[in-house]
Amino acid sequence: MNEDDRAQLKAAITTAWDRGAAEYDRIPRHGILHDDERTAWRRLVAAILGDATHSEMPKLEVLDVGTGTGTLALVAAELGHDVIAIDLSERMVLAARRKSIETGIAVDWRIGDAEDPPVPEASVDAVISRHLVWTLPEPVVAARAWRERLRPGGLLAVIDGSYPRQAAPLRLLAAAAARIEGSEDEHEYPPEVDARLPLLYQLGPEALIAALREAGFERVRARGLAEIDRIERAHLGLLQRTADGWRRYLVVGRAPGS
Ligand SMILES: C[S@@+](CC[C@H](N)C(=O)[O-])C[C@H]1O[C@@H](n2cnc3c(N)ncnc32)[C@H](O)[C@@H]1O
Numbered sequence: 056m057n058e059d060d061r062a063q064l065k066a067a068i069t070t071a072w073d074r075g076a077a078e079y080d081r082i083p084r085h086g087i088l089h090d091d092e093r094t095a096w097r098r099l100v101a102a103i104l105g106d107a108t109h110s111e112m113p114k115l116e117v118l119d120v121g122t123g124t125g126t127l128a129l130v131a132a133e134l135g136h137d138v139i140a141i142d143l144s145e146r147m148v149l150a151a152r153r154k155s156i157e158t159g160i161a162v163d164w165r166i167g168d169a170e171d172p173p174v175p176e177a178s179v180d181a182v183i184s185r186h187l188v189w190t191l192p193e194p195v196v197a198a199r200a201w202r203e204r205l206r207p208g209g210l211l212a213v214i215d216g217s218y219p220r221q222a223a224p225l226r227l228l229a230a231a232a233a234r235i236e237g238s239e240d241e242h243e244y245p246p247e248v249d250a251r252l253p254l255l256y257q258l259g260p261e262a263l264i265a266a267l268r269e270a271g272f273e274r275v276r277a278r279g280l281a282e283i284d285r286i287e288r289a290h291l292g293l294l295q296r297t298a299d300g301w302r303r304y305l306v307v308g309r310a311p312g313s
Pocket of ligand 1: 086
């Protein structure tokens with residue numbers, strides 16, 4: 056991809072998220088809307104990074120790429136870690152910053168590209184991301200950049216979702232249910248942008264795992280996030296719960312060298 060193509064694509068992606076920033080946290084399974092969801096996310100992030108509010112657990116330097124309104128970054132910071140969080144969209148970062156001020160949880164918010172994060176090489180212990188990789192035009196380029204920013208042996212943890220290929224009537228029902236029940240979360244890219252995103256609408260984590268291995272990550276493995284799925288689905292309206300097939304997964308890997 057040449058520089059002009061890349062810049063155009065990033066501009067279209069940034070515009071879409073700037074436009075969606077004000078509503079983002081109201082969308083179920085994106086914003087954290089209920090206490091049981093908050094507890095489940097906190098438990099998951101603590102399982103990934105450790106809970107540094109306990110004195111015997113190390114405080115990590117963590118980079119959250121594609122932080123959006125900062126959900127994952129804020130949970131990691133609440134668990135006692137030092138977090139830098141980056142996103143292309145100024146409005147998403149503004150919303151995140153606002154939450155940081157309201158909650159008193161400190162995060163270093165920055166505008167930046169996940170495919171070239173504005174932090175020095177070998178400077179962080181963990182790179183985390185949620186719901187980003189599907190929208191990366193060059194996931195292997197991004198993953199290489201994450202590996203370079205990690206200290207030797209550093210942890211990568213990526214959360215995304217599978218889109219099972221459902222029969223057309225079920226797909227239509229899920230979309231209509233989301234509209235009726237107010238939980239619509241379709242992204243709004245033009246079709247020519249969608250066509251440039253290799254991990255969009257994946258059936259599972261396999262393509263992501265391959266991209267991470269190609270980028271030099273070691274010990275790459277995936278698992279489903281059944282507890283989060285169950286808790287979040289319980290808060291969806293009946294129609295959407297019946298029709299929707301989205302399932303979360305976590306993929307972890309290690310930078311070489313420990
Ligand atoms: C679906 S949202 C996820 C936000 C957040 N991580 C979450 O879990 O709620 C995708 C986010 O990725 C951001 N994004 C897309 N491409 C990016 C890139 N190349 N670099 C940084 N951020 C990017 C968008 O601006 C948007 O905020």
